[in-house]
Amino acid sequence: MSDGVGASLLRRPWLAEGVTVVILALVPSVAPIVGVDPDLMGRILIWGLFGLGFDLLFGYTGLLSFGQSAFFGTGGFIAAYLLTQNLIGNVLLALAIGTIGAAVVGVAVGLIALRRTGIYFAMITVAIAETFFFLENSPLSAWTGGENGLPGVPNPQFNLGFVVIKIGSGWSMYWFLAVVFVLGFVVARRIARSPVGRVLSAIRDNPLRAAAVGHAVHAYKLTAFTVAAAYAGLAGGLLGILQGYMPPEAFSFDTSGQLVIQTVIGGAGTLIGPTIGAAVWLFAHDILLYGLGLEVSWRLGLGIIFVLLVCLLRRGIVGGVTALVPRLGPSPEVLAPIIPISGERERRRQIPVANGQPILEARGLSKRYGGLIANSNIDFAVAEGELRGIIGPNGAGKSTFFKMLTGEVAPTEGQIFFRGHEITHRGVTEVCQIGLSKSYQINQLFVKLTVRENLLIPALAESRGRFRLDLLRGIGRVPGLEDDVEQTLALLDLTSRADVPVADLAYGEKRRLEIGLALATAPSVLLLDEPLAGMAPQERAETVRLLRKIRDGRTVVLVEHDMDAVFDLAERITVLYEGRVLAEGSPSEIQANNFVQDAYLGGVHAA
Amino acid sequence: MLAVGLILERGIIRYFYSRPAEDQILVTFGIGIVIVELVRAAFGNLSKMVPPPAALAGITPMGFLIYPTYRIAVSGIAAVTLVVLYLVLYRTRIGMVVRAGIEDALMVNMLGINVYRVFLLVFGIGAMAAGFAGIINAPVVSLTPDMGDNILVETFVVVVIGGVGSFFGAVVGGLLSGEILSLTSMVNPAYSEVMLFVIMTLVLVVRPQGLLGVQGRE
Numbered sequence: 001m002s003d004g005v006g007a008s009l010l011r012r013p014w015l016a017e018g019v020t021v022v023i024l025a026l027v028p029s030v031a032p033i034v035g036v037d038p039d040l041m042g043r044i045l046i047w048g049l050f051g052l053g054f055d056l057l058f059g060y061t062g063l064l065s066f067g068q069s070a071f072f073g074t075g076g077f078i079a080a081y082l083l084t085q086n087l088i089g090n091v092l093l094a095l096a097i098g099t100i101g102a103a104v105v106g107v108a109v110g111l112i113a114l115r116r117t118g119i120y121f122a123m124i125t126v127a128i129a130e131t132f133f134f135l136e137n138s139p140l141s142a143w144t145g146g147e148n149g150l151p152g153v154p155n156p157q158f159n160l161g162f163v164v165i166k167i168g169s170g171w172s173m174y175w176f177l178a179v180v181f182v183l184g185f186v187v188a189r190r191i192a193r194s195p196v197g198r199v200l201s202a203i204r205d206n207p208l209r210a211a212a213v214g215h216a217v218h219a220y221k222l223t224a225f226t227v228a229a230a231y232a233g234l235a236g237g238l239l240g241i242l243q244g245y246m247p248p249e250a251f252s253f254d255t256s257g258q259l260v261i262q263t264v265i266g267g268a269g270t271l272i273g274p275t276i277g278a279a280v281w282l283f284a285h286d287i288l289l290y291g292l293g294l295e296v297s298w299r300l301g302l303g304i305i306f307v308l309l310v311c312l313l314r315r316g317i318v319g320g321v322t323a324l325v326p327r328l329g330p331s332p333e334v335l336a337p338i339i340p341i342s343g344e345r346e347r348r349r350q351i352p353v354a355n356g357q358p359i360l361e362a363r364g365l366s367k368r369y370g371g372l373i374a375n376s377n378i379d380f381a382v383a384e385g386e387l388r389g390i391i392g393p394n395g396a397g398k399s400t401f402f403k404m405l406t407g408e409v410a411p412t413e414g415q416i417f418f419r420g421h422e423i424t425h426r427g428v429t430e431v432c433q434i435g436l437s438k439s440y441q442i443n444q445l446f447v448k449l450t451v452r453e454n455l456l457i458p459a460l461a462e463s464r465g466r467f468r469l470d471l472l473r474g475i476g477r478v479p480g481l482e483d484d485v486e487q488t489l490a491l492l493d494l495t496s497r498a499d500v501p502v503a504d505l506a507y508g509e510k511r512r513l514e515i516g517l518a519l520a521t522a523p524s525v526l527l528l529d530e531p532l533a534g535m536a537p538q539e540r541a542e543t544v545r546l547l548r549k550i551r552d553g554r555t556v557v558l559v560e561h562d563m564d565a566v567f568d569l570a571e572r573i574t575v576l577y578e579g580r581v582l583a584e585g586s587p588s589e590i591q592a593n594n595f596v597q598d599a600y601l602g603g604v605h606a607a
Numbered sequence: 608m609l610a611v612g613l614i615l616e617r618g619i620i621r622y623f624y625s626r627p628a629e630d631q632i633l634v635t636f637g638i639g640i641v642i643v644e645l646v647r648a649a650f651g652n653l654s655k656m657v658p659p660p661a662a663l664a665g666i667t668p669m670g671f672l673i674y675p676t677y678r679i680a681v682s683g684i685a686a687v688t689l690v691v692l693y694l695v696l697y698r699t700r701i702g703m704v705v706r707a708g709i710e711d712a713l714m715v716n717m718l719g720i721n722v723y724r725v726f727l728l729v730f731g732i733g734a735m736a737a738g739f740a741g742i743i744n745a746p747v748v749s750l751t752p753d754m755g756d757n758i759l760v761e762t763f764v765v766v767v768i769g770g771v772g773s774f775f776g777a778v779v780g781g782l783l784s785g786e787i788l789s790l791t792s793m794v795n796p797a798y799s800e801v802m803l804f805v806i807m808t809l810v811l812v813v814r815p816q817g818l819l820g821v822q823g824r825e
Contacts, residue, residue: 064629066636112808115815118628120771123763124811130760131804138797253756257636264633300648303640310633311619 017186020272024178028171038174040286042242044279045177046235051263051274052188053231058260059269060192061224062204063114066256067125068232070109070132073251075102075233077136080150080246081143091156095237102233103226110225114218117207126253133251150246173242180238184231188271190472191227195460198475200224202457205446212408212444213521214432214461223469261306267316276317357420359384359555360405360436360525365414367400374400376579378414382525387551389570389587390559393599397579398559399441402529405557406438407431418525433466435524439515439531441559445502451513452485452498458520459484484520491549492516493542508539512546525555532562544569567591575599611642612734616727624712624726639755647752659746681743688736693774705729709772764807770820779818 027041050072057063079098082088088097113124136144144150156176158165167176191197199220202210211217240246249255258281259274266277281302288298313320358381367375375397382388392398403409405416407428416424423431437458446454459481464470476482489495492512497505505513515531531547532540544565547556551569560566566573567587575582575590577599583590590596615638623631658664659677667676696702708715708722715722741755748754761784769780787806791799810818 058629062627062629064632066632112811115811116767119632120763120767122629122632123760124767124807126760127764127767127804127807131801134797134800139801253760257640260633260636261640297644297648300641300644303637303644307619307634307637307641310630310637311622314630 016189016272017182020185021182024182027178028174038171039169039242040282041174042177043239044275044282045174045181046238046242047259047262047278047282048272048275049181049184049238050232050235050259051266051278052184052271053228053235054259054263055268055271055274056188056191056197056200056231057224057228058263059267059271059273060197060204061200061221063221063224064122064260065113065125065225065228066122066253066260067109067113067127067129068228068259069251069253069255070125070129071102071106071229071232072236072239072255072259073132073136073248074105074236075099075230076236076240076246076250077144077150078102078233079237080153080240083154083240084150084152091154091241095234095241098237099230099233102236103230106226106229106232107222109229110222114221114225126256129251129256130253133253136248136251144248145246147248149248150240151244153240153244153246155244156241169244177238177242180234184234185271187472188231190474192271193475194471194473195464195475195478196220196223196469196471198453198456199460201449202446205448206444209440209444209446209517210457211429212406212432213437213458213517214429214466215457216429216467219467223471227471261302263316264306264309265302265316267318267320269315270318270322273316273318280317357384358382358417359419360557361417362401362405363415363417365401365404365416366412367397367404367409368412373579375404375411378576378579378581380574380581382555382557385553385555387556387558387569387571389566389573390557390576391561391563391566391573391590392576392582395578396576398576399529401576402438402527402557402559405431405527406436408438429466432461432521432523435522436527437518437521437523437525438527438529439518441529441533443510443514445510445513445517447502450499450501451494451505452489454502454513455485455488455516455520456481458517459488462520462522484522488516488520491519492546508535508542511535511539512543515543515546515550519550523554525557526550528556528558528560530560531558532560532565540565608738609731609735611738612731613727615734616730620730621723621727624723643752643755650752652752654749654751656749657745677746681747684743688739689778696774701725701728761803764803767817768807768810770817773817773819776817776819783818 028038031038031041050068054065054068057065075098077098078101079094082094082097083091088094109125109128113121113128116124137146141147155169155173156167158167165172167173199210199215202215203217203220207217210220236246236250239250262277262281263274264277265280266275267273284298284302288301309316315323360380360382362378362380365375365378365380366373378401380401390398390401400409404411407423407426407430410425414424415422418431418434418436421434423434423436426434446457449457456475460478463478463481463484470478486495489498492515494509494512494516497509502510502513511531511534515528518526518528528547532543535543540562547558547569550556558566558570567590570587572585573587573590574584575593575596582599583593583596585593619634619638623634663677663680665676666673667679694702696705704715704720704722704725708725712722712726765780765784766777767780768783769776769778783806784803787803788799791802814820
């Protein structure tokens with residue numbers, strides 16, 4: 001992460017955990033002085049735990065769910081039911097079952113809600129959470145107690161053989177919750193810093209590009225959703241244990257809303273932010289409501305603070321504090337080189353197999369948008385190792401053709417083959433994994449990440465495949481990753497700019513990084529859609545040099561309007577005109593072709 | 608309500624057109640809380656009843672059943688409002704600007720139309736329409752400061768079922784949702800809301816863009 005405490009402390013991997021443990025250990029001695037009781041601290045920790053999962057979903061993945069109450073309630077009621085019915089005596093086991101139950105429900109709900117994005121995703125989660133509220137209230141009231149909830153949830157006891165630890169309602173309950181919270185915090189931090197965590201923040205920044213460089217975006221979103229549901233379920237179970245009673249309000253919309261508000265107040269994308277937000281909320285609630293009896297104004301005040309934070313300070317209290325403390329600013333050392341560089345890493349997709357077959361072939365490819373014919377019956381074949389140029393006037397169908405090759409757009413008719421295997425309708429993620437990647441005409445970067453982190457995303461897709469659940473693996477433990485990223489940085493001449501956020505790059509550098517994102521997936525066939533577009537002459541020259549370098553051991557197809565560059569670089573050129581192939585041949589053949597001159601350079605002729 | 612809507616749009620909302628959908632949700636959610644709490648501060652927390660206007664009180668026999676007159680009037684008002692809204696959106700210049708602005712605000716702006724002034728108007732009218740709906744709905748339900756919460760959720764369910772960006776989708780979704788609620792209530796009232804969400808889920812699984820929705824409009 002380029003942002004937040006979660007990122008800045010990566011240099012000292014255990015610092016955040018250590019500070020958290022120390023603070024939590026000091027609380028029982030400090031809190032009584034300021035009049036804070038263990039019950040309030042316990043509730044803060046439970047909401048903080050709830051928020052850890054939610055922050056992975058919202059702060060890291062960018063999915064704003066207003067339905068977390070469904071999982072909070074599910075986990076809570078499962079655990080409370082098992083304990084109050086004496087079906088399970090062990091509190092930890094009941095909590096675990098509740099957590100798993102919430103996660104299972106999370107998978108089911110995620111499968112439905114993740115079909116939409118943005119505001120519709122948020123509202124579907126609300127609607128589903130409301131369903132749970134109604135289910136709890138009447139159809140399932142035989143198990144959940146309906147409006148009465150489930151009273152009589154027992155306190156935990158741990159028999160360690162030589163001594164029995166009984167958790168009561170005072171500070172012993174706090175210690176129990178603090179231990180669970182720290183465990184949850186450690187796991188959440190590991191997830192945030194795992195390869196999966198990196199992919200999640202890429203999805204937040206640019207889901208389309210994350211899919212295009214070979215990540216199964218939907219599966220990763222579902223993972224984040226499920227993890228958040230599991231945290232919610234655990235927190236719900238703990239609430240029942242803390243209060244000795246499982247309240248039906250756990251399922252209410254206010255629960256979800258409170259979680260969102262606390263996360264924004266504390267700071268999204270920081271993991272610890274929701275806990276800070278919970279402390280602010282619950283202090284305000286207890287002091288203003290119970291202490292001063294101001295029933296209305298505490299919510300009003302928090303509402304105004306919330307609106308101001310959304311408008312002005314997107315990263316909440318934690319974000320504001322880290323901005324003030326320069327020492328905690330974004331760290332330059334995100335990828336610690338833990339694994340020694342292995343030079344003999346197999347670059348399996350780059351070894352050309354010269355067997356005479358075309359590596360990429362399109363047969364009879366057509367695309368119609370209603371009555372508009374973008375591409376019509378295109379036959380196209382590129383040989384292994386070739387550098388092919390595609391030219392044509394604006395509107396000739398070049399970009400549509402490219403999008404069909406990479407699986408971004410489904411052809412109306414025709415087939416696409418890669419090394420003789422059909423890849424039509426396989427979708428952009430799988431086509432990228434097979435070995436076909438494209439750089440975009442308009443930059444599609446992960447704008448909140450640094451250059452290095454950007455290149456990490458396609459490299460992860462290349463080394464880990466389209467989906468892998470290595471939630472707890474350190475990023476430095478993916479073999480060859482560091483090496484890959486360094487090589488690409490050097491190739492792009494961006495090594496000195498590696499830790500600069502993308503937003504601070506010059507335009508030419510962004511264009512090179514755009515090519516780099518496609519390149520870092522280690523494609524056998526690299527498609528470049530107008531790589532020189534909008535560049536100054538100096539930048540063009542540099543980029544042309546780059547293109548010469550990267551074509552080594554690789555097949556490249558280049559769409560470009562810069563004729564000098566195309567005729568200079570390409571071995572063969574295909575001319576598209578009005579959606580059809582007008583001509584194909586060597587640069588000199590194309591230059592001499594009368595049809596091309598008439599159709600494409602006609603304006604020049606006439607003048 | 609028009610005034611409140613216009614002030615909010617100028618003061619806060621307009622800065623959010625260029626920010627992600629999540630920010631827009633958060634800020635409107637926050638404003639909602641503040642307004643609800645202000646209403647609570649001004650009018651107290653207890654629910655209130657509003658009698659229908661005297662002219663529309665009582666019941667009307669309709670041959671096979673008798674029905675509260677006010678509810679018939681509400682149906683009429685809703686139908687007229689829908690027709691007017693349709694005519695404005697699809698038969699006037701300003702409606703055309705609104706529809707074009709949804710597709711591509713920047714482009715419309717560059718064509719020399721101040722699309723952001725139109726958005727201001729839309730937001731104001733939206734706030735006014737919501738306030739008007741609250742008024743005509745008041746005699747049917749009991750009034751509480753947070754009465755809007757459930758309506759909001761149901762509204763989105765209607766839109767998701769009907770289809771985003773489709774005028775008739777919203778109408779069909781609304782009628783369908785009403786029928787689902789009523790018919791399920793006849794069998795078992797406890798399941799009526801649940802049933803609504805089950806139908807929404809089914810629609811999403813079978814046809815993610817909604818019954819009459821257009822693919823790619825979010």
